[in-house]
Amino acid sequence: MISADRLRQIAFWAREFNETEIEQARRGIVEKPLAKGDYLCHRGDRLDFWTGVVEGVVKMGTMSSSGKSTSLAGCRAGSWLGEGSVLKDELRRYDLVALRDSRVALMNRSTFFWLYENSPAFNRFLIRQFNERISQFIALVEYDRMLSAPGRVARNIAWLFNPVLCPNAATHFDITQEELGLLAGLSRQHTNEALKLLEAKGLLRVERGGVTVLDLAGLAGYGE
DNA sequence: GCATTAACAGCCG
DNA sequence: CGGCTGTTAATGC
Numbered sequence A: 001m002i003s004a005d006r007l008r009q010i011a012f013w014a015r016e017f018n019e020t021e022i023e024q025a026r027r028g029i030v031e032k033p034l035a036k037g038d039y040l041c042h043r044g045d046r047l048d049f050w051t052g053v054v055e056g057v058v059k060m061g062t063m064s065s066s067g068k069s070t071s072l073a074g075c076r077a078g079s080w081l082g083e084g085s086v087l088k089d090e091l092r093r094y095d096l097v098a099l100r101d102s103r104v105a106l107m108n109r110s111t112f113f114w115l116y117e118n119s120p121a122f123n124r125f126l127i128r129q130f131n132e133r134i135s136q137f138i139a140l141v142e143y144d145r146m147l148s149a150p151g152r153v154a155r156n157i158a159w160l161f162n163p164v165l166c167p168n169a170a171t172h173f174d175i176t177q178e179e180l181g182l183l184a185g186l187s188r189q190h191t192n193e194a195l196k197l198l199e200a201k202g203l204l205r206v207e208r209g210g211v212t213v214l215d216l217a218g219l220a221g222y223g224e
Numbered sequence B: 001g002c003a004t005t006a007a008c009a010g011c012c013g
Numbered sequence C: 001c002g003g004c005t006g007t008t009a010a011t012g013c
Helices: A004-010 A019-027 A083-088 A109-118 A120-145 A149-160 A177-184 A188-200 A216-220
Strands: A029-034 A039-041 A049-055 A057-063 A069-076 A095-098 A102-108 A204-207 A210-213
Touching (some): A057 A102, A057 A177, A069 A120, A069 A149, A069 A177, A083 A120, A102 A109, A149 A177, A177 A188
């Protein structure tokens, strides 16, 4: 379990919680470090924890039968995921893998359900979260047909900066071009060129070991 | 042919 | 010195 202060630090959804809710939530959460390349779960596993990224970057993706990996979305520190699988008590539909040394918070299923049954604030959060995920996965359908590298990079950056899924996001984020490549499913070189093109269009600024978003809407809609 | 991997020199912290 | 970046050369589909 974690302290109430720690909970407020890592869980933006607990901001409007009352004392009872905070107490329940903090008792039901443990933290776990992940080394670069570690899998938290594979597609098809049962993982009875709702998961928050506390530090680092975690990739949601799947591995095809041929062994080729497909990226769905990156989740950076501050974002929480897997509520669908916990709620429906189903097997995971994707892998979760740490792109760099990371730290996750795990909330057990019974705590999740207690909040679901008892906390209006948590339910408001869940609705917003699901609504945002729907948009994200609708965009994923387009994305599948959109082959352009700059488009892929733009989408993935826009997701990382999603203000609903990741509310504390500043405009700058430390992420290497290699990591962005892993998220977008591109080589580092290709990612590099895509980034420079997006920079030339004024959508972002490329920095050493990071990017600064200048036009989030422009990135989210790039390639339409 | 195109894109990915490999290799390497410059650069910045 | 170590990690990241930007190129070029080699390789694979």
